[in-house]
Amino acid sequence: MPLVYQSTRDENNRVTASQAILQGLAQDGGLFTPIAMPAVSLDFDQLQQASYQEVARLVLGAFLDDFTPEEIDHCIRHAYDDKFDTPAIAEVVSVDGHYNLELFHGATIAFKDMALSILPHLLTTAAKKQGVTNKIVILTATSGDTGKAAMAGFEDVPGTEIIVFYPHGGVSKIQELQMTTQTGQNTHVVAIDGNFDDAQTNVKHMFNDVALREKMAARGLQFSSANSMNIGRLVPQIVYYVYAYAQLVKQGVVAAGDPINITVPTGNFGNILAAYYAKLIGLPVAKLICASNENKVLTDFFHSKTYDKKREFKVTTSPSMDILVSSNLERLIFHLVGNDASRTKALMEALVEKGEYSLLEGIDDSIFDLFEAGYADEQATATEIKRVYEQDHYVEDPHTAVASAVYVAYRTASQDQTPTVVASTASPYKFPRVTVEAVTGQAPADDFAAVDSLVELSGVAIPKAVQGLQDAPVRHETVVAAQDMQTEVERYLGI
Numbered sequence: 001m002p003l004v005y006q007s008t009r010d011e012n013n014r015v016t017a018s019q020a021i022l023q024g025l026a027q028d029g030g031l032f033t034p035i036a037m038p039a040v041s042l043d044f045d046q047l048q049q050a051s052y053q054e055v056a057r058l059v060l061g062a063f064l065d066d067f068t069p070e071e072i073d074h075c076i077r078h079a080y081d082d083k084f085d086t087p088a089i090a091e092v093v094s095v096d097g098h099y100n101l102e103l104f105h106g107a108t109i110a111f112k113d114m115a116l117s118i119l120p121h122l123l124t125t126a127a128k129k130q131g132v133t134n135k136i137v138i139l140t141a142t143s144g145d146t147g148k149a150a151m152a153g154f155e156d157v158p159g160t161e162i163i164v165f166y167p168h169g170g171v172s173k174i175q176e177l178q179m180t181t182q183t184g185q186n187t188h189v190v191a192i193d194g195n196f197d198d199a200q201t202n203v204k205h206m207f208n209d210v211a212l213r214e215k216m217a218a219r220g221l222q223f224s225s226a227n228s229m230n231i232g233r234l235v236p237q238i239v240y241y242v243y244a245y246a247q248l249v250k251q252g253v254v255a256a257g258d259p260i261n262i263t264v265p266t267g268n269f270g271n272i273l274a275a276y277y278a279k280l281i282g283l284p285v286a287k288l289i290c291a292s293n294e295n296k297v298l299t300d301f302f303h304s305k306t307y308d309k310k311r312e313f314k315v316t317t318s319p320s321m322d323i324l325v326s327s328n329l330e331r332l333i334f335h336l337v338g339n340d341a342s343r344t345k346a347l348m349e350a351l352v353e354k355g356e357y358s359l360l361e362g363i364d365d366s367i368f369d370l371f372e373a374g375y376a377d378e379q380a381t382a383t384e385i386k387r388v389y390e391q392d393h394y395v396e397d398p399h400t401a402v403a404s405a406v407y408v409a410y411r412t413a414s415q416d417q418t419p420t421v422v423a424s425t426a427s428p429y430k431f432p433r434v435t436v437e438a439v440t441g442q443a444p445a446d447d448f449a450a451v452d453s454l455v456e457l458s459g460v461a462i463p464k465a466v467q468g469l470q471d472a473p474v475r476h477e478t479v480v481a482a483q484d485m486q487t488e489v490e491r492y493l494g495i
Ligand SMILES: *Cc1c(COP(=O)(O)O)cnc(C)c1O
Pocket: 110, 111, 112, 145, 146, 228, 265, 266, 267, 268, 269, 270, 271, 272, 320, 321, 399, 425, 426
């Protein structure tokens, strides 16, 4: 019996892993979620010697159990190769009393590469398995990093088109150029006059639009999603937590079985949910620390058990976390209410209708005990970048700095000395102006002047992803109103 992936909003909507990956989002608006964890044997005496690819084979094989071992292997080989600038794929480095898990060694220097370099292969393999001959149209809302990482993964992959929406003015110059200079015959980038939540809401709306789906099908097209709502994004993210623990065993930081904490700078709640799943399959995790920026809706949720999105949206220096509706939290909610789809659906409807919901009774409180939550405001984030630099000559990007600031505050308050992994989600080269200003106190003239300063400050060479960006031709210049996103999709696809 293959593992069951069930929609969080309909207990009768149950599919296998490959079907879930192909659909992306459930048509009822829910998210496909495993209702039981697969058995995975985590033998760290052995895993400490394993390569990233070997750990991936173990974890992906268990979760994506209707793929053959050969199919899994094919996907891993095409994903985790020399697109990454280190053979380790992810690095675990000691920084100021914690361990930064560097997830930014891929093609676009943000952690999204970890999953998006394999998703296109999982998706096209799944389509073949399911006998699908339609062209797959990937529709993606991005707060800055997903879009580029998804296009890098899908560029010129036969049988696919990818359309990316990002908030105009809501991303860094480097992020914007990375997207607007994207090559590939099947890539389309659109800026919207609106924020990330507007982009995400309209993408979800298009997915759930039956008339649009029928119109697409008549032309041999179907949607799928590269957003972290796709289980094909989430499962590859479990891998690096297992890998990081194995590295800590190898480095002698912990003995196999000793607990660690994991701190994650959180936006859409995908990365930290993967850490939760790593715990559920047996990774010894004591605390999961959910770090937010000034858009601290999750901090408030974990403290009050009420999710309240009715607040001002703030544009911060950690834009990939500027989110008020964290889509993947729906999966945690589903588990919190005992995998009850009708209750989850009612809560999600309340969020749309009233802007909030509460979980005051009938929930699994052990989940709330596992999570700690905190936030770092803009000042605290900049201060943390400078502090870490002065301690260790290591430059953290603003997202990582949010996490490390929240972790240090937690450690100080709790006196918890458990070895802690901080998910380091972007290279400082992706946000050079902010990081250089935080360290030096002086605003660089522009992103590219900042890149030059960063070389001097950090001693880390300029990554391939940034070299040449300044002179690359801009290929995508469309800007539309948020409510015109669907019109733009129809125009691009010619439907
Ligand atoms: C996407 C992103 C995050 C947030 O991750 P979620 O899985 O959405 O919680 C944090 N940092 C960076 C750099 C990102 O790109």
